[in-house]
Amino acid sequence: MPAELHILGCGSATPTPGRNPTAQFIRLNQTDILIDCGEGTQIQMLRFRIKPMKIRHVFISHLHGDHYLGLPGLISSMHLMGRKESLTVYGPPELEEILNFQFRVSETRLNFPLQFVQTQTEGKQFLVETGGFKIYSFPLKHRIPCTGFLLMENTPRRKLRPEMMKAYQVPVEAFRQIKDGADYVQGDGTVIPNSRLTFPGMRPVSYAYCSDTAPDAEVLNVIRGADYLYHEATFLHELLERAEETYHTTAQQAGEIAREAGVGKLFIGHYSSRYRDIKPLQEEASVQFQNTLAVEDGMVIHLLPFSTDND
Amino acid sequence: MPAELHILGCGSATPTPGRNPTAQFIRLNQTDILIDCGEGTQIQMLRFRIKPMKIRHVFISHLHGDHYLGLPGLISSMHLMGRKESLTVYGPPELEEILNFQFRVSETRLNFPLQFVQTQTEGKQFLVETGGFKIYSFPLKHRIPCTGFLLMENTPRRKLRPEMMKAYQVPVEAFRQIKDGADYVQGDGTVIPNSRLTFPGMRPVSYAYCSDTAPDAEVLNVIRGADYLYHEATFLHELLERAEETYHTTAQQAGEIAREAGVGKLFIGHYSSRYRDIKPLQEEASVQFQNTLAVEDGMVIHLLPFSTDND
DSSP states (O other), X not given: OOEEEEEEEOBOSXXXXXXXXXXXXXXETTEEEEEEEOTTHHHHHHHTTOOGXXXXXXXXXXXXXXXXXXXXXXXHHHHHTTOOSOEEXXXXXXXXXXHHHHHHHTTOOOSSOEEEEEOOSSSOEEEEEETTEEEEEEEOOOSSOOEEEEEEEOOOOOEEXXXXXXXXXXXXXXXXXXXXXXXXXXXXXXXXXXXXXXXXXXXXXXXXXXXXXXXOHHHHXXXXXXXXXXXXXXXXXXXXXXXXXXXXXXXXXXXXXXXXXXXXXEEEEOBOTTOSOOHHHHHHHHHHOSSEEEOOTTOEEEEOOOOOTTO | OOEEEEEEEOBOSSOBTTBOSSEEEEEETTEEEEEEEXXXXXXXXXXXXXXXXXXXXXXXXXXXXXXXXXXXXXXXXXXXXXOOSOEEEEEOHHHHHHHHHHHHHTTOOOSSOEEEEEOOSSSOEEEEEETTEEEEEEEOOOSSOBXXXXXXXXXXXXXXXXXXXXXTTOOGGGHHHHHTTOOEEOTTSOEEOHHHHEEOOOOOOEEEEEOSOOOOHXXXXXXXXXXXXXXXXXXXXXXXXXXHHTTOOBHHHHHHHHHHXXXXXXXXXXXXXXXXXXXXXXXXXXXXXXXXXXXXXXXXEEEOOOOOTTO
C-alpha cells in the first residue's frame, strides 16, 4: 500500500458539527505525514486513533487559522508525551515566528529537534524525499501566500523474472542494477535488454493537494496527470462571485480543473459552513468530472496507482 | 438564576478522548462570558449548542497552550459570522501580541471592536462589572505568570413588603432607595427602619476559578467564603512530587484548600491525561472536603447561593 489518506478535517474557516477545519494525515509506506493542521486536529487524531508521535513531517499551506491553529497544541502534546524524534515543519516563514513566540511565552523547551523549512510562492519547490515519495510545494492563488503540495512516489524498481536469471546465468551481484533498469552484458559481450529480464514494477502513485486557491492555470501544469487531486470546492457555482472575492473555487470549477489536468480521481473538500449537505457540491463537480468524491471527516482512502490509457 | 456554568473542557495539557483542554462558559444573568479557551473550545460550543456570538468577555488565565490556543480561532469565527458587538479579552500582555501577529499574517481585519485588558500578577485586580457581577483577577502560583478569576455577584436589592408600603403610606418615588437599603423618613420626621419595610434579597453568589496553580496560602485570602470554587487537581496525592515540580495541585490538596477557605462547594478538574477514570480524584478530594464534584466536559451547573452558617 503506497499511501493511505485520512481526512481529519474537511471544513473551512468556521467549523460545523462533524466537520473540523482542514487537516489530512497521510501514511506513505511506513512514514507518517500531516498536511495542514486546523484547530482540533490532535483531538480528531484521538477520535480516529491516529498516533501523532510517529508523524515525521508537517506541511502547512498558509496562515489562515483553519489550516494551522492546531499545530502549536499538537507540537506541545508531542513534547509532553516525551517525543525524542525530530519533526520537520514546512510552511510560510511567519509560522516559525508564531511557534517560537508561543513556545517562548509558555516557557516550553521542546525535548525533540524541531526543524523548520520555509516555503515560498515563487515556483515549484522540492521539499523532502520521505517514505518513498518526493514532496514538493507549489504556489496557489489565494489572498495571502499559500502553497499546494505534490507527493510523487519514486518509480518502484522493476521485478526480476526468475526464469530469465536462470537461463542467462545472471549472477546475484548483478540483480540490483537490473532491478534499477540496467541491461545485462554477458561474458562474450552479448547485451540482454532489461525488458527481457524483468517485469515492470507497480506504477508509482501521485497525489496533489490544492487548498486554498482560486482556479489557476499555472497550477494545472504542476498537477497534470496526478493520480489523485484534492481540490478545495468551498462554494457551489451559484456563489461564483463570492468565490472570486475570497480567492476560492466552486465545485464546478474544481471538476473542470480535474478534467483539464487529466487526473485519475478528484477529492473535493473545504466546504463552506453554509452547506449542511454536501451532496449538491459532489453532484456539481461530478458533472464536469465523473470520478469525484466529496470527502468527509474520518474517511480513509487507499491511494493505489491508476491504470491509465498512457500505460 | 444568577449564574450557569458550562464545562467545555476539564482536561489538562494533552487532550484525551472526551476531555478537551480547559474552557468554561458562564452565563451571568443575561451576560455570557468565557474563562480560558483551550484548543477546540469553539468545536465544543457547537457540540453543546452554545452560541459564541453572545460572549462579551473572555478571561485567559495564562499562556500555556491548553488554556488559550482556541482563542484565535474563536475570534476569527466570530468575525466570519458577522459579529459587530465589541469583545473584551482579559489576559497576560503577550496574548495581545500573539493575537495581533496572527491577525496580521492572515490579513484579518476584524469587523468588530476587540478590546484587550492586561492582567498582572502583583495582586487582586478589578477587571469589569458585568451581568450583575464584579469580576477580579488574582495571582496564582504557576511556572509562568498566571491568574485566577473571582466572580462576585452584586448584592441583590432588598424586596419591599407591600403591606408596610401601605401601612406607612410610602410614596412610589421612594421605593427605589428603600430597595437599595435606605430607611423611610415620614413627614413628621419619624424614621421607619429599612428592616421593617423590606425582606432581604436573595444572597449574592460568588465563584472562584483557580487553574493552574500550586497550593498557595495567599490565594486562600482571596477565595475565602466563596460559594463555589473551581480548583485544579491535576494529580492524585501519590504524585505529589510531580505536582510540586510542575506547580500543580493534587486532589487531596484541592480538598484541603476548599476546607480551609470555607467555600460552599468544590469543583475539581484539569486532570492529567494519565487518569482515564476520575473517580479516585473525586474520592481523594472528598476525604478532605465532602462537597466536592469532579467535573466533566458537558456538565452544566446552576450556581445558586449557599445558605451558610454565617447567614
